[in-house]
Amino acid sequence: MRIAVGGIHTECSTYSPVLMTVEDFRVLRGEDLLNSDYFGFLSAEGIDHLPLLHARAVPGGPVSRPAYDALKSEFLERLKAALPLDGLYLAMHGAIKVDGMDDAEGDWISAARAIVGASCPLAVSYDLHGNVSQRIIDQIDIFAAYRTAPHIDTRETMMRSWSMLVEALRSGTRPGVAWARVPLLLPGERTSTEDEPAAGLYRGLADINRRPGILDANLMVGYVWADEPRATACAVVTGADKEAATKAVEEIAASYWFNREEFRFGSISGSLAQMLGIAAAPVILADSGDNPTGGGVGDRADVLIALIERGWRDALIAGIADRPAVDACFAAGTGGILKFRVGGSLDTSSPSAEIEAKVVRLDDPGPATERQAVVEAAGIEIVLSARRRPYHNIEDFTRLGLDPRGVRLLIVKSGYLSPELAPIANPSLMALTDGVVNQEIEKLASLRRERPIFPFDRDFEFRPSARLSARWI
Numbered sequence: 001m002r003i004a005v006g007g008i009h010t011e012c013s014t015y016s017p018v019l020m021t022v023e024d025f026r027v028l029r030g031e032d033l034l035n036s037d038y039f040g041f042l043s044a045e046g047i048d049h050l051p052l053l054h055a056r057a058v059p060g061g062p063v064s065r066p067a068y069d070a071l072k073s074e075f076l077e078r079l080k081a082a083l084p085l086d087g088l089y090l091a092m093h094g095a096i097k098v099d100g101m102d103d104a105e106g107d108w109i110s111a112a113r114a115i116v117g118a119s120c121p122l123a124v125s126y127d128l129h130g131n132v133s134q135r136i137i138d139q140i141d142i143f144a145a146y147r148t149a150p151h152i153d154t155r156e157t158m159m160r161s162w163s164m165l166v167e168a169l170r171s172g173t174r175p176g177v178a179w180a181r182v183p184l185l186l187p188g189e190r191t192s193t194e195d196e197p198a199a200g201l202y203r204g205l206a207d208i209n210r211r212p213g214i215l216d217a218n219l220m221v222g223y224v225w226a227d228e229p230r231a232t233a234c235a236v237v238t239g240a241d242k243e244a245a246t247k248a249v250e251e252i253a254a255s256y257w258f259n260r261e262e263f264r265f266g267s268i269s270g271s272l273a274q275m276l277g278i279a280a281a282p283v284i285l286a287d288s289g290d291n292p293t294g295g296g297v298g299d300r301a302d303v304l305i306a307l308i309e310r311g312w313r314d315a316l317i318a319g320i321a322d323r324p325a326v327d328a329c330f331a332a333g334t335g336g337i338l339k340f341r342v343g344g345s346l347d348t349s350s351p352s353a354e355i356e357a358k359v360v361r362l363d364d365p366g367p368a369t370e371r372q373a374v375v376e377a378a379g380i381e382i383v384l385s386a387r388r389r390p391y392h393n394i395e396d397f398t399r400l401g402l403d404p405r406g407v408r409l410l411i412v413k414s415g416y417l418s419p420e421l422a423p424i425a426n427p428s429l430m431a432l433t434d435g436v437v438n439q440e441i442e443k444l445a446s447l448r449r450e451r452p453i454f455p456f457d458r459d460f461e462f463r464p465s466a467r468l469s470a471r472w473i
């Protein structure tokens with residue numbers, strides 16, 4: 001049996017003016033794909049896995065059309081060369097926006113279907129922050145999405161989708177997919193599965209999963225910072241029985257809708273001044289509107305400006321993406337003093353701060369895009385990175401000689417904190433800062449979403465109605 005493997009995986013805020021290019025993607029192809037840790041689970045007796053192309057990028061702005069076209073055409077070339085196939089597995093995110101094109105995953109998956117033909121089973125795995133369309137559902141036979149946010153079940157989710165495909169091939173059966181849109185869009189920070197009501201809703205999926213005729217039950221929160229028609233939450237179920245799948249989908253959709261007023265930010269309490277007064281350390285403040293892992297630009301200096309204005313000291317900001325500032329630090333050298341502007345290097349509308357800083361440390365792993373600099377200005381340490389990136393793992397700090405536990409106030413660009421930072425926060429706070437992934441979503445322009453949609457609209461009735469994949473009718 002021959003299963004081809006590939007996909008494209010990122011998340012794009014349509015509010016960001018900073019387009020992604022091919023250089024933003026880490027591309028796995030050929031043997032590198034099969035040997036990667038990410039796809040390390042691909043092993044089953046009697047199955048040959050044929051690696052295509054898998055492109056993955058830190059979330060950001062829309063993908064430029066030339067970048068998308070280049071990745072897609074290489075993927076399709078490799079897919080053609082891999083024929084004949086018994087199955088195709090695609091590891092997707094689900095929230096790509098291509099500049100000038102809606103429903104990019106619909107485009108990608110349809111193009112793959114056209115090559116493999118109608119009889120080839122096609123399985124996908126998704127991030128629960130992905131957006132789904134009828135066009136996508138009509139091309140696929142198997143769907144599985146994360147059930148945790150923060151995402152700690154990435155590999156399990158990929159394995160769920162791939163295992164259903166292997167099982168279908170071995171048994172000669174063909175599963176199908178049912179789904180129902182829910183006109184509800186909430187940020188991931190209000191729908192973390194660490195907090196209620198999302199925790200309970202996702203726990204409930206396991207019960208639905210055990211019913212006869214159900215193979216895989218999913219609740220998709222969707223991606224709120226995409227102002228495009230397909231952006232909604234939805235329920236998606238892979239099943240062996242249409243009636244059971246239809247019922248399950250409508251149930252999941254109805255329970256999400258029923259709870260719509262209950263989703264709140266999980267970790268906000270008290271003001272920063274209060275926290276700093278009572279707390280041990282470190283207080284970790286999430287600069288949520290500029291979170292690169294949610295699609296934020298990551299170049300904003302709002303919090304730096306606020307700290308300087310208030311005269312805060314003993315704070316660490318990690319980090320601000322600013323290539324010119326990093327280059328200036330490298331030119332000055334360690335110990336150098338320089339006066340420069342930090343912030344606004346990618347999005348000219350991002351705020352910036354004029355500071356006098358001392359270069360404390362330079363990190364030069366090779367490519368200029370990977371460089372980082374640590375500077376100190378007015379008692380505040382600032383990590384500057386040449387490219388957009390998060391500082392969500394302890395190793396991101398220790399590499400730079402920094403101890404995230406040892407500072408009084410740590411500012412990271414993040415939504416809910418990462419699994420490594422959350423346990424050391426004492427306590428954590430989320431600042432509802434400005435940016436292209438602003439958490440106060442009701443304030444965002446909503447020009448292209450299908451209306452009505454909660455919370456942009458509040459006064460309307462909704463009853464879920466399941467639809468089957470065209471391949472399952």
Ligand SMILES: [Zn+2]
Nearest residue numbers: 127128129151
């Ligand atoms: Zn996600």
